[in-house]
Amino acid sequence: MNIKSVCCIGAGYVGGPTMAIIAKYCPDIQVNVVDINPERISQWNERDLSDLPVYEPGLKEIVEKCRGKNLNFSTNMEKYIAEADLIFISVNTPTKTRGIGSGQAIDLKYVEASSREISNYARGHTIVVEKSTLPVKTAQTIKAILDAAVKGEKNLEKKKTFSVLSNPEFLAEGTAINDLENPDRVLIGGDDKEAINDLVNIYSRWIEKEKVLTTDLWSSELSKLISNAFLAQRISSINTISALCEATGAKIKDVSLAVGMDRRIGKYFLNSGPGFGGSCFKKDISNLVYISNHYGLFEVAEYWQKVLDINYWQQRRFVELIVKTMFGTISSKTIAILGFSFKANTNDTRESPAIYICRKLIEEGAFLKIYDPKVKYSQMQKDLLFNDQRIGEEKWVYSNSIYETFENVDSAVFLTEWEEFESLNWQEISIKMRQPSWVFDTRSIVNMEEVKKSGINIWQVGYGN
Numbered sequence: 001m002n003i004k005s006v007c008c009i010g011a012g013y014v015g016g017p018t019m020a021i022i023a024k025y026c027p028d029i030q031v032n033v034v035d036i037n038p039e040r041i042s043q044w045n046e047r048d049l050s051d052l053p054v055y056e057p058g059l060k061e062i063v064e065k066c067r068g069k070n071l072n073f074s075t076n077m078e079k080y081i082a083e084a085d086l087i088f089i090s091v092n093t094p095t096k097t098r099g100i101g102s103g104q105a106i107d108l109k110y111v112e113a114s115s116r117e118i119s120n121y122a123r124g125h126t127i128v129v130e131k132s133t134l135p136v137k138t139a140q141t142i143k144a145i146l147d148a149a150v151k152g153e154k155n156l157e158k159k160k161t162f163s164v165l166s167n168p169e170f171l172a173e174g175t176a177i178n179d180l181e182n183p184d185r186v187l188i189g190g191d192d193k194e195a196i197n198d199l200v201n202i203y204s205r206w207i208e209k210e211k212v213l214t215t216d217l218w219s220s221e222l223s224k225l226i227s228n229a230f231l232a233q234r235i236s237s238i239n240t241i242s243a244l245c246e247a248t249g250a251k252i253k254d255v256s257l258a259v260g261m262d263r264r265i266g267k268y269f270l271n272s273g274p275g276f277g278g279s280c281f282k283k284d285i286s287n288l289v290y291i292s293n294h295y296g297l298f299e300v301a302e303y304w305q306k307v308l309d310i311n312y313w314q315q316r317r318f319v320e321l322i323v324k325t326m327f328g329t330i331s332s333k334t335i336a337i338l339g340f341s342f343k344a345n346t347n348d349t350r351e352s353p354a355i356y357i358c359r360k361l362i363e364e365g366a367f368l369k370i371y372d373p374k375v376k377y378s379q380m381q382k383d384l385l386f387n388d389q390r391i392g393e394e395k396w397v398y399s400n401s402i403y404e405t406f407e408n409v410d411s412a413v414f415l416t417e418w419e420e421f422e423s424l425n426w427q428e429i430s431i432k433m434r435q436p437s438w439v440f441d442t443r444s445i446v447n448m449e450e451v452k453k454s455g456i457n458i459w460q461v462g463y464g465n
């Protein structure tokens with residue numbers, strides 16, 4: 001099939017950047033991104049490109065170039081699904097919060113709703129591509145919903161046909177544009193060779209064909225889950241070693257370097273920190289645990305559950321350490337929080353360790369001043385809801401300026417590895433902070449020597465005091 005029109009359901013952190021790249025490299029293809037959330041769509045259509053709903057280095061330049069040409073953001077699902085030759089499903093797949101599998105299984109309600117929208121509005125033959133991360137065998141559910149639409153139609157003229165493919169996305173937030181332009185691999189699962197070929201032809205406009213891996217549907221779905229599980233496992237592994245380094249005097253960065261130089265291990269994902277966040281790792285591993293239990297593989301489930309447990313433990317131990325170091329109480333003390341997004345170069349705060357750590361510090365009675373170069377005040381407000389109640393301004397304030405954040409605080413906790421935190425003027429900061437003052441650097445990014453020279457006490461992950 002000659003693909004002329006692509007539709008993506010879900011204008012989020014995956015749908016937005018992924019479709020921007022397809023629009024950039026396929027000027028002959030019309031790319032329509034649709035979403036049920038009108039606010040999100042209007043943000044994608046903002047004239048001021050710094051207000052796009054997703055911050056990713058390099059993204060706004062592509063949107064500026066393609067929007068209004070072959071890249072379009074809209075809430076009109078009916079029109080763009082009907083026009084599409086190929087549809088990506090890129091909706092959110094959160095963990096279930098109630099019922100069977102609550103807290104572990106993936107809630108497929110958005111995927112199911114998208115499938116029903118496709119079955120209602122599609123025309124002729126449509127290739128449906130799972131871009132969301134999905135439990136193994138979800139394609140079966142999508143197929144069943146789409147097939148029901150096919151069976152129901154008696155009028156042969158209006159008969160619809162579908163091919164379902166799995167094409168999980170491996171981008172990492174913060175480096176999404178580079179990851180999409182130069183991926184390690186593109187994975188396509190399916191059994192319809194023609195449909196696979198059509199999708200390969202899109203990617204091969206900018207990616208070498210050797211990097212496109214084709215498998216059956218189930219292997220593709222499971223590979224994405226396992227990739228995330230392996231990445232998260234590395235973070236939990238190095239975080240256990242950060243504690244061991246603090247206890248023994250070994251230096252975590254030297255250990256990471258030495259270990260990572262072994263090509264069999266590799267250097268990535270060996271930075272210790274406050275644990276993994278983001279929308280994917282926790283939910284995907286929880287799902288892996290759920291699936292393993294479902295198939296009676298209890299030891300497998302236990303093994304992966306430990307990766308999650310270590311993540312919580314790392315965050316808990318940081319809070320305990322902060323309280324203990326500050327003479328056993330932080331009640332009525334003021335703490336600066338540097339960084340709120342779950343990692344640098346993104347405005348995404350989903351599952352950010354900052355949320356748990358800030359809540360706990362507030363619970364212990366501290367007053368927080370929170371600074372992040374990209375996260376907005378309104379987002380922090382949502383994240384710091386407590387039992388659905390807003391945590392009042394008497395507990396925390398939003399800071400617009402990095403240096404102002406240190407004014408009259410007792411300690412400063414670094415939670416995100418933003419580059420601007422690496423070269424702060426510690427002499428200037430030490431005058432602003434109350435004495436005695438502490439820095440807790442959960443990313444080991446600040447210059448320890450400079451901090452010490454300024455008279456501030458410092459604790460760093462993987463180093464200790």
Ligand SMILES: NC(=O)c1ccc[n+]([C@@H]2O[C@H](COP(=O)([O-])OP(=O)(O)OC[C@H]3O[C@@H](n4cnc5c(N)ncnc54)[C@H](O)[C@@H]3O)[C@@H](O)[C@H]2O)c1
Pocket residue numbers: 009010011012013014015034035036037040090091092093110111113114131132133134169170171172173279280
């Ligand atoms: N964020 C990442 O780094 C990343 C990376 C790889 C894969 N993934 C996976 O990609 C998927 C999407 O993640 P995301 O971060 O883009 O989520 P997101 O929450 O940012 O975006 C999902 C969008 O889908 C929309 N939506 C939900 N139901 C819809 C429906 N029925 N019709 C139309 N729109 C609908 C929502 O309004 C939302 O805007 C998830 O499965 C995730 O696990 C995410």
